[in-house]
Amino acid sequence: MTPFKLTDELLEEIRELIAENKDAELQLMMKEFHYADIAEIADEMEVEEATYLIKLLDSEKTSDILAEMHEDIREAVLKNLTAKEIAEELSELDTDDAADIINELPKELVQEVISEIEDREHAKDIVDLLRYEEDSAGGLMAKELVKVNENWTVTNCVKEMRAQAENVTRVHSIYVVDDEGKLKGRLSLKDLLTASTKSHIKDIYIPKVDSVNVNEKGEEVARIMSKYDLEAIPVIDEIGRLVGRITIDDIVDVIREEADKDYQMAAGISQDVEVNDSIWILTRARLPWLILGLLGGLSAAAIMGTFEDMIAKHAVLFFFTPLIAAMAGNVGVQSSAIVVQGLANDDLKGSVSTHLLKEMLLALLNGFILALLLLLFTWIWKGSFATALAISLSLVVVIVVAGLIGTFVPMFLHKRNIDPAIATGPFITTSNDIFGILIYFWIAKMILGI
Incomplete structure (x- = not known):
């Protein structure tokens, strides 16, 4: 086709x-x-x-x-x-x-x-x-499903299933309930076909079945269905009664919407918008983070102003300011993106301190390699080892700090039930720019003795 x-x-x-x-x-x-x-x-x-x-x-x-x-x-x-x-x-x-x-x-x-x-x-x-x-799971579920009573015989079960299946587009599973409608398990089609027609469903059904409560968040339903590779999952109410089912097509929509939202947050857009929305709606979504970026830039400019004398004497430091800020922002976004992805997929295991230590060691290794290249370049270009050392050492410290911030912030937000995706955008970039500039000029002042 x-x-x-x-x-x-x-x-x-x-x-x-x-x-x-x-x-x-x-x-x-x-x-x-x-x-x-x-x-x-x-x-x-x-x-x-x-x-x-x-x-x-x-x-x-x-x-x-x-x-x-x-x-x-x-x-x-x-x-x-x-x-x-x-x-x-x-x-x-x-x-x-x-x-x-x-x-x-x-x-x-x-x-x-x-x-x-x-x-x-x-x-x-x-x-x-x-x-x-x-x-919620209740908002995502459909009422159409095939359910059978545990007390039915196989013959009666097949008859009832035929009637129910007329209203169901696709039969993913056959669910078993008791007389009160409470979910008991699921029924294997193979077991149904091979069992005696006089057998009761309670003697052949599989008691283990994954389910979700009607109030469960859609993201959690998606995680469960993805983890257990389910095409459909039954939904139960507060007392365990079967009230519906969620199919994989609905969960794909949830995953796509969540990915779109996280992508927009990472880009510094504070609400769900689309390309065809009005200019006013798009402005409201973008402006808050742009204001944050402006404040961050003004803060960085103010920090540089306090080192005006040093910049005047060592103008080469000014040339490397964009590099330091860019590296801080890039490392922070990389670290936070990995953490946010791990949190979203429920793959992030272990304590906060363990992840911070791992990120620090990773940042030290990357920072050392990059700083060595920068040291050689600056030394050859400007002929001043002290200046080259100040810039290179600053880069190592900035990368380590940026990595730690990028790791800690999304984990902290997650603990406070705030969407950690917010940490992958301008929030991390702006904060790391400020810290990066401050660290850069402070270390340069310490080494160059100004």
């Missing part, structure tokens, strides 16, 4: 068919595309054109298209649909996707849409999901 690629020619052809109201040709063309590809097409169209496509195609396909579309485009398209049309789309979606779309609707429209959903059980499940936090 050739991967889909949206070209300007294809987009223009679809637009012409829409403009000329050639519905039959358009339906025939769309029939060849996967719903995710149509969502990509709709994202590149004007809202009116995307709405035309949604209204033209069958709800069984357009519901999935809506779920895949960019949030902003989907929100605009939904404004052009009636409550009944939206309800028809939601009726075709799994409850988790339907709840996500409901959350994007204006509050005054939500109740009207829910009342238009003909399958009252489906509507009840959607409403139940709306009470959970969006980034």
Whole structure:
């Protein structure tokens, strides 16, 4: 199968068919595309054109298209649909996707849409999901799953499974519950097929099953599913009743969103933004860290001002200031990035002191090698061993301090339940610039005797 690629020619052809109201040709063309590809097409169209496509195609396909579309485009398209049309789309979606779309609707429209959903059980499940936090296991889960009672016979179990499977797009696991609905374990399809038809499920099910509580954070759910290589995980409530399941496609979205957020934090963007957001929103997201950088630069300038006489006598020190600041920032960001990654993946083991010691030894080794090269270069260039020694020794100390700060700060933030990703951006760079400049001129003053 050739991967889909949206070209300007294809987009223009679809637009012409829409403009000329050639519905039959358009339906025939769309029939060849996967719903995710149509969502990509709709994202590149004007809202009116995307709405035309949604209204033209069958709800069984357009519901999935809506779920895949960019949030902003989907929100605009939904404004052009009636409550009944939206309800028809939601009726075709799994409850988790339907709840996500409901959350994007204006509050005054939500109740009207829910009342238009003909399958009252489906509507009840959607409403139940709306009470959970969006980034919790309850907010991520879908109600659709296959569960069997431990007291059923194999024959009765197969009959019930057939009925349940009609509402489940993909059966990842068969879950076993007791008479109160509490999760007991999982059922192997092989054991079910090979067991006697008169056997009871409680005699053949596997009691060990990984699960998460409805209030568990999405990031923790992602960590558990990644660690145990799970395609789906059951969700239980406070008293252990099975209430839903989370599938791998939902967790991939969580991982991507978390990675995007961490990347933006590392770049010095304080809130979740996208390229198409307004200038005002983008400014609010970027400005706080830019102000921090400005204050850091002013602080570094003030520190250099206190060493004005020394700089006047040894102007060569001024030339190496950007190098010292850059090395401090780079080493700090490298160290913090490794720590943040370890914390995110739950791979960071051992005490804070152990990691600080390891980072100090690593920084000493790297600093010594770099300082030796710098010493030779400066000595040959300027012919002053004392000046070369002052600059090189400063580099070693700056690298060690930057490495320690880059290691300690994210671990400290993590202990205080603050997202450590904040430490990989301008926060670390700015603080290390200030400390680096201070250390640089202080050591130079000690060695050069000024």
